[in-house]
Amino acid sequence: MSAEFYQEYIENNRAIIARICRAYTDNEVDFQDYFQEVCLQLWKSKDNFRQQAKLSTWIYRVSLNVCLSLVRKKRQDPKELGPAVENLSVPPRPVEDPQQRQLELLYRQIRQLKEVDRALILLYLEEKSYEEMSQILGISVSNVGVKINRIKEKLKKQLHGKV
Incomplete structure (x- = not known):
């Protein structure tokens, strides 16, 4: 992996990749694995x-596809890492900052959404246009609008009284 590739594709888009990986993982070990796999797949598919x-739209698409594939693979074979690592989970750290606590609660609720809904709400939080969301996910612009409204209502109900 060249320094130019790393700077342009990974370092300049680190926040995008990290947010997507964070939404599909619930512990640091999985997060690091997903992040590394996304970087590898970006490198492998850079010529595509x-x-x-x-570029950011393409990186979103690759990142989402990699994370969704890893989630599906893990669901099909939850013991793929073996019994010693299977239940490994980093316990949540106590969070002092109320804003950070709210953000962690939001991510916890987002992780409970269906895979496509997770992707949509992440793109919405990134302030992507409906057109861009449509391109990334391969669904119509009107479908994006309908789904976003439903997801926001669902998250409001889930978070009501918890924030």
Whole structure:
């Protein structure tokens, strides 16, 4: 992996990759694995980027696809890591900052959404346009709007009284 590739694709888009990986993992070990796999797949598929969309849009798409694939693979074979690692989970750290506590609660609720809904709400929180969300997820713009409204209502109900 060249330094140029690392800077342009990974370092400049680290926040995007991290947010997506964080939404699909619930512990630090999985987060690191997902992040590393996304970086590897970006590197492997860099020649497939046709520059028909923004680089960040393509990175979102690759990151989401990798995370969704890993979630599905893990669901099909939860013992793939073996019994010693299977239940390994980093206990949540006590959070002093109320804003950080709210953010962690939001991510916990987002992780409970269906896979596609998770992807949509992440893109919404990134303030992506409905058109961009449509391109990334391969669904119609009107479907994006309908789904976003339903997800926001569901999250409001889940978070009511918890924030």
